[in-house]
Amino acid sequence: MATAYDIAMKHTEPEENDGAPVVAVEDVRKTYASHTVLDGINLHVTRGETLAVLGRSGTGKSVLLRLIIGLETPDSGSIRIHGQDIAGLGMDRMGEIRKKMGFLFQHAALYDSLTVAENVAFPLVHHRRDMSRSERGDRVMQLLAEVGMEGDVDKMPSDISGGMQKRVGLARALALEPEILLLDEPTAGLDPISSGEINDLILKLQRERRMASIVVTHDLHSARTIANSLALLDQGKVVIEGKFEDLQQSHVAFVEKFLKQS
Numbered sequence: 001m002a003t004a005y006d007i008a009m010k011h012t013e014p015e016e017n018d019g020a021p022v023v024a025v026e027d028v029r030k031t032y033a034s035h036t037v038l039d040g041i042n043l044h045v046t047r048g049e050t051l052a053v054l055g056r057s058g059t060g061k062s063v064l065l066r067l068i069i070g071l072e073t074p075d076s077g078s079i080r081i082h083g084q085d086i087a088g089l090g091m092d093r094m095g096e097i098r099k100k101m102g103f104l105f106q107h108a109a110l111y112d113s114l115t116v117a118e119n120v121a122f123p124l125v126h127h128r129r130d131m132s133r134s135e136r137g138d139r140v141m142q143l144l145a146e147v148g149m150e151g152d153v154d155k156m157p158s159d160i161s162g163g164m165q166k167r168v169g170l171a172r173a174l175a176l177e178p179e180i181l182l183l184d185e186p187t188a189g190l191d192p193i194s195s196g197e198i199n200d201l202i203l204k205l206q207r208e209r210r211m212a213s214i215v216v217t218h219d220l221h222s223a224r225t226i227a228n229s230l231a232l233l234d235q236g237k238v239v240i241e242g243k244f245e246d247l248q249q250s251h252v253a254f255v256e257k258f259l260k261q262s
């Protein structure tokens with residue numbers, strides 16, 4: 001007999017994830033001068049899914065995220081967000097799409113001259129003019145509580161640890177309730193304990209918010225912990241995409257080497 005849970009699940013499943021890619025990267029190429037960084041990349045992420053993009057440094061992982069955010073344009077191929085090709089979109093339309101994206105950059109995650117609370121408030125000040133000052137204050141506190149930083153609101157970024165800075169960066173990335181979360185090396189430079197805490201936090205946020213997430217990392221352990229699927233890049237191409245077990249079973253020389261060295 002179907003339980004209430006089964007019925008509820010059946011009811012919500014199609015809404016939860018209709019299988020349509022939220023982000024679709026199709027045959028994307030990007031060359032700087034004569035250096036081809038991305039050479040025909042295909043990747044898709046659906047709602048509730050976390051894709052980890054792995055690769056050695058210099059393989060174009062950050063470039064890929066910049067293309068998805070629309071900060072740069074591919075030489076060929078397309079980036080589709082909810083089916084819409086972002087190439088050639090005007091500033092207004094791209095601005096609307098970007099509001100649906102939360103991102104955490106690899107370096108300089110925070111504005112040095114703003115407090116923790118002001119950093120998190122920043123996207124709200126710029127994009128949620130409808131919010132009153134007190135609504136904004138409440139929202140900032142709620143976001144900081146979500147990442148376990150509610151006790152450090154008035155501190156400056158230079159006065160908190162790297163792991164705490166990443167937490168605040170995550171809170172800021174979530175401020176506009178994004179459907180898409182893009183994280184560039186969220187655990188780089190952190191000690192193992194702080195890395196573990198950030199991984200747990202990313203998992204928690206993903207469980208609660210069911211975004212379409214792409215996490216760029218060279219940290220295999222982190223990728224394995226937080227992602228549903230992993231894509232390994234090398235020399236401009238996706239060498240393999242699948243679950244961690246698929247990577248483990250692969251006999252492709254580069255995959256074996258990457259796993260051994262990680």
Ligand SMILES: Nc1ncnc2c1ncn2[C@@H]1O[C@H](COP(=O)(O)OP(=O)(O)O)[C@@H](O)[C@H]1O
Pocket residue numbers: 032037055056057058059060061062063064
């Ligand atoms: N704006 C740019 N101009 C020229 N070369 C660039 C630019 N951005 C990135 N690159 C080059 O693209 C390659 C990939 O960079 P990046 O995406 O930052 O690597 P990763 O994030 O995988 O470490 C590097 O060789 C880098 O020098």
Ligand SMILES: [Mg+2]
Pocket residue numbers: 061062063106184
């Ligand atoms: Mg990078």
